[in-house]
Amino acid sequence: MKTFVKRILPIFIISLLCLSFVQGIARADEQVLLMATTTSTDDTGLLDYLAPLFKADTGITLQWTATGTGKALKLGENCDVDVLLVHDPDSEKKFVEAGFGIDRTQVMYNDFIIIGPKEDPAGIKGLTSTEAFKKIAEKKAVFVSRADESGTHMKEKFIWKTAGLPVPDKEEWYVQTGQGMLVTINVAAEKKGYTLTDRGTYIKYEADHQGNPPLVILCEGDKYLINQYSVIAVNPEHCPKVKYDLAKKFIEWMAGPEGQKAIADFRLMGKQLFFPNADATSK
Known part of the structure; x- marks a missing residue:
């Protein structure tokens, strides 16, 4: 028995080492795309839905960090990610123009x-x-802001400016969370206040409350409230180590028939959260 154990143990150890070596090669060969995106695409579950579909079609694993658009763009500028999915067109255009x-x-x-x-x-x-x-400013009603330079925060500041008012960041009734959208909505609910949100995140919030949320939609549909999302590859000339080839495949997939159909099919409580509108001319 001892002789058998002495003979089989080295074989077992060698097998484990070989298995680890093969798994290491598999991990090294795995194509991983790093993305910075907004909290709305993560909080709603859209990316958890899209990522396996994208991998099935391309073999590429999508990994992401969700933050405000301002911080996402900074991650791209710092070469920390390969691609961006964001929603502040003015900031995005400046990002591209800066190279x-x-x-x-x-x-x-x-x-x-x-x-x-x-x-x-x-x-x-x-x-x-x-x-x-x-x-809201006239009544000094509680307004809760993300205050995080996200796409939503930038839109909020735009509306204050378009209304002919300064951003009321020194007013007691103006609450700044510095947090993502769902956290900000929950703070607004606790304080019985108002906030600006994207509809997709609101539908998720509504679903979390079984269709009877504390906060309801009061204003919608005017020309200033369109919320456009775009994908941007990090420039390989600025970041030589970026995986531009994978980023390009992601952009093509998101703008192609598979990605556009997947976006249209994503729903919560039977409601469509995002509407596909790929436009390859929006470089």
Whole structure:
């Protein structure tokens, strides 16, 4: 028995070493694309839905970090990721013009909405976004801002400016979270206040409350509330080690028939969260 153990043990150890070696090669050969994106694409579950479909079609594993668009663009500028999925067109265009990104391509949109308590203490229901912001400031009603340079925060600042008002960041009624969208919505609910959100994240919030959320949609549908998402490859001339070939495949997939159909098919509570609108001319 001892002789058998002495003979079989080295064979067993060698087998384990060989297996580890093979697995190491498999991991080394695995194609991994690193992406920085917004909290809305992560919080809604869209990326958990898209990633396995993308891998099935291309063999590429998508890994991502979710943050505000401003921070996502900074990750691209610092060469920490290969590709971006973001939603602040003005910042994106500056990013490309500065030489940090290339191949900017529109892939989908939804819209922003203003939500608040059902009682609507500021009386903004049915108003345009600029009228609503004026009313909130006039009534000094609680407004909760992400205050994180995200696409949503940039849109909020744009609406304050378009309404002819400064961003009220020194006012007691203006609460700044510095957090993602779902956290900000929950803070607004706790304080019985208003906030600006993308519709996709709101639908997720609504689903989390079985269709009866504390905050409801009060303002929607005006021309300032379109929420466009684009994919941008990090420029390999700026970041030589970036996986541009994989980023290019992701852009092509998102803008192609498979990705566009997957975006259209993604739903929560039977509601469509994002609408495909690939436009290869939006470099």
